[in-house]
Amino acid sequence: MSQSLVKALGHQPSPEHVRRVVEELMLDFFERDVNPNSMQRDEECVCLSPRVFEQAARIGLVNFLLPAEVGGLDGSRRTFGLLLEQISYYCEDMAFPSILAMFADIPNVILQAGRPDLVEEYVVPMSQGRRFATFAFTDYGEPLFFETRVRSAGDKFLLSGEKTLQTGGALADTFLTYTRDENDDIKIFLVEKDDPGVEVSPVPTLGLRSAGLTRMVLTDVELPSRRLLFGSDGLSQSQLFLNDRRLFIVCPFVGAMKFILERCIKHLNTVIREGKPLTEMQAVQSKIGQMAIRYQTARAVLHNALDRAESNEINPLFDPVISAAKYFITEQAIALADRAVRLTGWRGYSKKLPFERYLRALMAGVTGQTAQDILEIHLGVNAIAEIELAGHKRTEP
């Protein structure tokens, strides 16, 4: 079935073509396996079922980004981003594309270690949806001062500390765990959920409550050396991963914006005031126009960033265009969902309409994949550096 996805998408598909493919190949899946009980899962903080991701793997979504030699589809990051956008439009649980983006990309990090034993043990089963891995990076300390520590013990390693938030941790078997060693370098380990000394527990959150968000406590977890994925400069490896992740986190936001806008208009059409639907009143039309502007500009920014992700111009460690896109789209999406709540009054604030749930879910963008306030600083530093570097250039005599 996954080959059907490749064939249907073709090479460098347009956004509209991707929309048609998602509608044709995935709508039944969403309506059968993802959309039912989405509100109940949110209310009860119940994670999506692993069967959903096993089915996603059969469609070709989990192995999309992997190379063919390990069972992947050799899909491009641009096309995957467009898929996430459209999936989010049709799928009523934003946790699904959020977890999917994580489960689809982590095997690539394992692959980068270049170890055949890890391909057999981890990458192939992950590409088939038989096991899942997530990113255990966030810590009480900032990256240069992680409080999660590792020390050598003969030919083994001992890990201790706490990783504070993982997406899809409730479903993950394996955690890519970033630890600080005796020299303050970052080592990355493959930690298994059932390793002695590992405790994974749910993290209650404002939104994305079905995303299986967890914290992981490590108490003298003893690991053999084969579980060491990267022995040095894990910090830079994390920055490479996060650069792409910033883009993938907001792809679903744009699909959600379209869903909210359309659902809001449909609802306002049914509300009659002065004998007319609200959509015929200019004050309401103006607000809907503002929402449409937010959606269209966010979409344009996203597609530009996705094109850049495929180009040679990208800075793989910290790309200012991709980071600015993450920042901008998050702000636009929250403002659009907020407007939907305002326009629809008590219904929008209640669970009669899905807008309050979407607004809470979109707030994840404020804190996830580098908090918005921190991104402002990094983007400012980058802009200043560009000017300073220009000042350091030598002029020809």
Added chain:
Amino acid sequence: MKFVFSGALLRFVQFEKEVAIDRNTLEDCLRRLMLKFPDLERALLDNQGNIRQTHQMFLNGEAIEKGVYSDASARQAFSVEDDDSVYILTAIAGG
């Protein structure tokens, strides 16, 4: 030559934006710099002695290829002049 700092590394050089060093190779300059600011070494280098990839270096405003400055032997072969500037740009973001 002088080092110019930007971003997360500034705290490791006591927020001195520019630091002048009188040596002839990039490696000797870096060693001298890390002697002056001992906390810098662990932030700048990984445990192989290579400059972490997340630090980007520029010579007189032009990006330097990573292969030229990542390991100590390459840095030792990299000559610098009195009026050169080496700008180190660092962006370390959280998850």
